[in-house]
Amino acid sequence: MLDLINFYLVPGIVLGSIYALGAVGITLVFAILRYAHLAHGDLATLGAFLALAVVSAIGLPVYAALPVAMIVTAGVAVGVDRLFYDYLRERPKIVTVMASLGVALMIRSLVQVIWGVDAESYTRGISRPENWWGIRLKDREIATVAVMIGLVLALQLFLLRTKWGKAMRAMSDNPDLALLSGIDNRKVVTLTWIIVGGLCAASGYFLGLNTELKSLMGWQMLLPMFAAAILGGVGRIEGAVIGGLVVGIAEELSVLVLPSEYKAAMAFAILLVMLLVRPTGLLRGKVL
Amino acid sequence: MSALLAMDKVRGGYGDADILLGVSLVVAPREIVVIVGPNGAGKSTAMKAVFGLLKVRGGSILVEGRDITGLATNRIVEAGVCYVPQVDNVFREMTVHENLEMGAFLRKGDLSAAYDRVYALFPDLKERQKALAGNLSGGQRQMVAMGRALMLEPKILLLDEPTAGLSPKYMEQIFQICRDVRDSGVAILLVEQHAKQALAFADRGYVLAQGANRHEGTGAELLADREVAEMFLGG
Numbered sequence: 049m050l051d052l053i054n055f056y057l058v059p060g061i062v063l064g065s066i067y068a069l070g071a072v073g074i075t076l077v078f079a080i081l082r083y084a085h086l087a088h089g090d091l092a093t094l095g096a097f098l099a100l101a102v103v104s105a106i107g108l109p110v111y112a113a114l115p116v117a118m119i120v121t122a123g124v125a126v127g128v129d130r131l132f133y134d135y136l137r138e139r140p141k142i143v144t145v146m147a148s149l150g151v152a153l154m155i156r157s158l159v160q161v162i163w164g165v166d167a168e169s170y171t172r173g174i175s176r177p178e179n180w181w182g183i184r185l186k187d188r189e190i191a192t193v194a195v196m197i198g199l200v201l202a203l204q205l206f207l208l209r210t211k212w213g214k215a216m217r218a219m220s221d222n223p224d225l226a227l228l229s230g231i232d233n234r235k236v237v238t239l240t241w242i243i244v245g246g247l248c249a250a251s252g253y254f255l256g257l258n259t260e261l262k263s264l265m266g267w268q269m270l271l272p273m274f275a276a277a278i279l280g281g282v283g284r285i286e287g288a289v290i291g292g293l294v295v296g297i298a299e300e301l302s303v304l305v306l307p308s309e310y311k312a313a314m315a316f317a318i319l320l321v322m323l324l325v326r327p328t329g330l331l332r333g334k335v336l
Numbered sequence: 337m338s339a340l341l342a343m344d345k346v347r348g349g350y351g352d353a354d355i356l357l358g359v360s361l362v363v364a365p366r367e368i369v370v371i372v373g374p375n376g377a378g379k380s381t382a383m384k385a386v387f388g389l390l391k392v393r394g395g396s397i398l399v400e401g402r403d404i405t406g407l408a409t410n411r412i413v414e415a416g417v418c419y420v421p422q423v424d425n426v427f428r429e430m431t432v433h434e435n436l437e438m439g440a441f442l443r444k445g446d447l448s449a450a451y452d453r454v455y456a457l458f459p460d461l462k463e464r465q466k467a468l469a470g471n472l473s474g475g476q477r478q479m480v481a482m483g484r485a486l487m488l489e490p491k492i493l494l495l496d497e498p499t500a501g502l503s504p505k506y507m508e509q510i511f512q513i514c515r516d517v518r519d520s521g522v523a524i525l526l527v528e529q530h531a532k533q534a535l536a537f538a539d540r541g542y543v544l545a546q547g548a549n550r551h552e553g554t555g556a557e558l559l560a561d562r563e564v565a566e567m568f569l570g571g
Contacts (some may be wrong), residue, residue: 214430218438221427226388228421229484230413230442271394 095249125245133190281329
C-alpha cells in the first residue's frame, strides 16, 4: 500500500499539480478569448528556462527564481498577444489557433537558440526525500503542490472579489453584454494574458524542478494540459485543477497495467472518452 | 422640445445590404417612446444602430445634440445611453448583485445609492441578490437586465422587446416599472411586439415598415388610426 502511494500516487499528484497550473491557464484562454492556445506548453518551457537563467546567471536561490520567471513570462505573453493574436481578433478563431502553433514553434526555437537542446537542471546532486510516517516526500514535491493550491486560491479570490476579476468572469459569461456594460475588453484581454503567462511559467518551473529542463518539455505537456482543462469543464478553474490531478495520477497509475511507453497515451484516452461521453466536462463547462 | 436622442434619416445594415432605409425618430427627456411594426420592419435594427452595433451608412444619431454616429460602444455608454438586448441580457453565472455591479463598471466611487435605487425599483431582486441570474425566471431576468442598465444612471434606456415571452402578468409589471423608471428621470425607447398594449402605455410611438418610418404620433393617435390598426395591429 505504501509502495503504491510512494511510487505512483505521490508522483501522480505532483505531476497533476503541474498539469493543473497549465490547465487553469488553458481554461481561462478558452473561456475569455475563446480559442485553443497551442503555444501554452512552449510558454511554460520559456518560463522554466527563464528561471534557470535567474538561478545560474544572477545566482538567486531556486525558489526565488519562480516569481521572477512568472513576471517575465507574463510580460512575454502580453507581448505575444499584442504582436500576433490582437490582429486576428476579428477573424475566425481557427486563424488564431494556427497562429498560436506558429508562436509555439518560435518560442521553442528561441529557447533552443539561447539555451541549447541539452537537458539542464536547477540544482546539482540528489535531493533526499523525508519520511512522513512511511510516505516519502521531497521538499520540492511539497512546494509544487502547495504553490499550485496557493496560486489557484489567489486566482479564485481575485475572480470572485475584485472588480477586474468580475469583469473577466463577465467577459467569459457574455462578451456582448460585457461590452454593452462598458467593460474595456482590451484591458481584460491583457489581464488574462498576465495571469496565463504567470501560470505557464509556474507549471514549466515545477516540471523543471521535479524532472529536468528540456526544450520540448512544455510541448509534451500540451496534450495532458488540454485533456485536464476539458475533463474539468471549460471555463471552470476548480475543474481544471481536478482535471490536472486526474490526468497526472492516471498517467502514473497506468504504468501498473500498461507498458510505460503508453503513459503519454493516457491523456489522449481521457480526452477522447470525455469528448464522447460528457463534452461539458465534469463540472459543466462551456461546450466548444 | 429639446431632443435627448435624435435619429435623422438613418440608413444602414449588418452586411452590404441596408436594412434601415431612412429611420428618423426623436426621444425627449422623461418620455417613453415605443417602436412597433411588423416582423422584419427593422425595429430592433434601428435600436442597435443607436448603439453602434451595425454599419450606419447615412443619416445621423445625436445624443443631447452631440453626434455619436460610429462611436465605440463604451463611448456611447459613457454618453448616457444604455441598451438591454432582447436575449442573453444577463450574466448567467454571476449573482444578481454582481450583474448590477458590472452595469456600473464605468462608475467610480460609492455605488450604494445606485444599488438602493435599483433595488427600490425591483424589490424582487433585493430578495434574490445572491442568486445566480441564470437561475431566475424570465421576468426576473428581465428585471436584472434592466437593473444592470440602470446602474449607470443613463439618460436614456433602450429596451429591445422587454416583454417577449413573458406572461401577461409580468408584461404589465414590466410596463409599470418602465413608468417608474421614466418618473425617476430616465427616458425610455423600446421596441415591442405587443403593439396594442405598448401603444396604450407609451407617450409616443413610431410605426416602422420595411426599414422606414410609416406613421408616428401619440400612443392614442396611433391606436385610433385605422390604417395602423389594419396593417400592424391585426384589426
